[in-house]
Amino acid sequence: MAEIQLRNISKRWGSFVGVENFDLTIADKEFLVLLGPSGCGKTTTMRMIAGLEDATEGDILVDGTKVNDLEPKDRDVAMVFQSYALYPNMNVYENIRFPLKVRGIDPKTHDEKVRRASAMVELDDFLHRKPAELSGGQRQRVALARAIVREPNVFLMDEPLSNLDAKLRVSTRAQIKNLSHELAVTTIYVTHDQIEAMTLADRVVIMKQGVVQQVGTPVEIYDRPANTFVASFIGSPAMNLIEGSIENGVFRAKYTEVHGLDAPDGPITLGFRAEDASVVHDGSKGEINAPIYTLELLGDSTMVSVRLAGQLVSVKADKTFRAEIDDTVSLHIHTDHCHLFDAKTGARLGE
Incomplete structure (x- = not known):
């Protein structure tokens, strides 16, 4: 179970407002997409959930427990970044295994967990390779497998497809969609790409200059945009x-x-x-x-x-x-x- 409640959270740096009065409940197993142009506050919102940024105001609750003061490592979230953040000296197998070693998971279970995660993202034939020998799409799949192997309560994905070319984006997007169905883990996904939002999300949150403009299913937002900003941002x-x-x-x-x-x-x-x-x-x-x-x-x-x-x-x-x-x-x-x-x-x- 991982229901996330964001209760009127705000983030300010002096007079600059990054996020203003964000209030939302994210259901257990929901795939929520934060969508908006660069600088709208979507990544800042995700970083507050992860514990990488402190909220200036408001509370973050996971399954009813306030987590504002918990360290990132204690929040049971796994992040997948735009940059793959892989260890160049380790092969794919060891990169995927690394979170298990850090968290002190029983070594006897490592091989089974790594191979299960690698199979989910079709990396079985690449486990012996170093990151430098992989394509961008393969590196992103290693990053996904490394998040999967942790079996977290929450997945946080920050623009994971933006470094891929158009064809790879389509295939990797399909893989993420399938994984979210298979893993059934609460997922918060940040993007500026409205096609990613429309195809992946159970619900979409559209943001502009730190303020939520509309929350709804992709169909609701497409058919009944709340304002001209949403209308001009959604659709191709x-x-x-x-x-x-x-x-x-x-x-x-x-x-x-x-x-x-x-x-x-x-x-x-x-x-x-x-x-x-x-x-x-x-x-x-x-x-x-x-x-x-x-x-x-x-x-x-x-x-x-x-x-x-x-x-x-x-x-x-x-x-x-x-x-x-x-x-x-x-x-x-x-x-x-x-x-x-x-x-x-x-x-x-x-x-």
Whole structure:
């Protein structure tokens, strides 16, 4: 069991606020992802849980026991870092075994534990090699195995895939997903990559400048972003956001007119995702009529982008769609999938 409670924890260095009033309960066996841009406070939050940073305010509880004053070694957490932090003079077997030696685990059990951990990350053929003889992906798997062998209550993973190339990131991500299912250990995972967050997490915490913006399942955050920051951070491409105004249920902006929206009159930001709009082919007028800014063939579809007063708006068209830059294109927005945000605060409007 490892339920983690973060009770209004904050971290400050003088006047600089790293994390502000973070309040959350992480369920036993949950895979929680802390997501946000560099400097948003996600790694600082993880380091406070690990005991590598002291919280300025608030309490950290594991299974109801306050751990603020416990040393990192006494918190029963295993960390996997962006840098693999392997011992270059030890082979893979000894690197994986090292935590067992340090913690005084019965040597008779070492071999079984090491080989079980190495099998989980498919390293059995590399146990005799030194880290310098391994690829980046293999080194990261050694770091994972070294964390697994400890059998901790909590896994903490800080940007573990960021040093890998795109193909290795995909395969290692799948391995981490499978491991989390197999090991069923509470996991807190830090990343700035929204695809990692969406594919790995049971729940995602999105942070900005030390403040939590939204907590929810990947589907909840994708379908109902709490504000324009979340909307612009989640999704590939990010949600289209058009600044304009509403009058009598009609939204207007450059090249744009959308009817049937339920919002008070005044300035507003309209949001919709690329897949929730389409190119009009029958000669009728859609809600957006503008010159094409760029076309990108993605294989399964074509991304059509237009510029509206400096704002780039992208719509997914069929892969067979053909046109030229500067051709006028008519785009239909499915109003059932529109999102409305306060023009000043960026907060979501409506229920």
